[in-house]
């Protein structure tokens with residue numbers, strides 16, 4: 001008896017020791033290593049280019065070669081199978097859009113904001129615009145009023161499709177069209193599984209199409225069905241074909257039955273950056289005839305996904321280091337900075353940078369980290385880095401935006417970096433806020 005008690009105790013000790021050693025092993029495995037390499041040659045060249053242009057405020061850099069690489073990937077994937085519609089909110093700069101339009105040979109844009117809509121119809125009168133979200137009818141009215149004060153060659157009756165998501169909104173748009181005696185093209189948002197609104201039932205669609213057909217002012221111009229949720233499905237390509245596109249086809253069939261004509265020549269839009277590559281080989285087997293994408297051209301971090309593995313990172317925030325400290329010190333908590341460093345040696349030293357707290361993550365020098373305990377600042381943000389990183393006051397640090405649509409608007413004109421010349425060659429103004 002005494003024997004087996006001793007044996008149990010011994011076994012418990014051994015088990016506990018095993019767990020402790022295992023825990024230490026896991027901790028050792030998770031413990032970050034110091035990264036001391038400093039900027040790569042790419043970022044050193046970019047830093048030099050910014051210095052030479054005297055760009056010492058936080059600057060949003062677009063890498064022209066990488067942008068062109070991403071454009072080439074999109075062109076190759078879509079080929080002649082689908083038309084390409086540029087998601088303008090994710091590339092919110094007229095010269096940037098002009099560059100992409102010229103390189104891809106498309107006039108098709110997707111817009112999401114009324115002031116940008118007025119700006120684009122003025123600056124790009126040749127464009128073909130589909131709204132990507134249903135704007136309040138007051139925005140549609142405001143668009144026409146502002147357009148009248150500064151008309152361009154753009155013909156809203158032919159080149160603009162408003163997005164309508166519900167019977168109630170259709171009634172409002174019809175009223176606006178009647179009041180203004182304004183022909184309006186209406187594209188209907190359909191729910192193909194994202195559940196972000198839009199027409200979900202075939203009955204509601206029949207009702208909407210009937211209203212549009214009866215109106216002397218409204219014209220049905222097609223469907224928009226967005227499906228980024230597909231990427232999270234197991235076997236996304238099958239889901240796309242067997243679920244989302246089957247639903248899309250039901251809406252098309254209902255529309256063709258109701259209208260008594262084919263709608264294959266209308267705008268049948270789908271896709272986004274994370275899904276557009278899944279459509280390769282599907283042309284002709286699915287109803288959609290055009291794919292939208294924007295962010296994939298500049299690749300903010302939210303787009304680091306397997307379907308965009310062949311795209312390159314083309315957008316960076318560059319900002320100068322204003323101050324350097326030898327140690328990381330947290331006010332009111334002596335020793336805490338050292339404790340952080342014990343666990344993560346990349347907390348050893350401190351830089352205060354010009355600006356900060358953007359929706360962005362530091363990428364260069366590698367190992368640069370935010371300090372969650374010290375807190376964030378939009379004015380002079382603290383970043384930490386390891387002992388031995390060659391970083392001086394006046395050097396630039398680089399961050400990658402998480403998404404492009406609002407972040408690209410925060411830095412004034414974009415700085416276009418030509419890696420072949422090692423120079424900032426152009427400045428591209430961004431959309432006004434309106």
Ligand SMILES: Cc1ncc(COP(=O)(O)O)c(C=O)c1O
Pocket residue numbers: 087090110132133224226270271272273274292293294295296
């Ligand atoms: C309707 C619609 N289509 C396409 C996109 C894709 O845009 P991006 O390619 O920039 O992700 C979006 C993004 O929000 C969208 O709302």
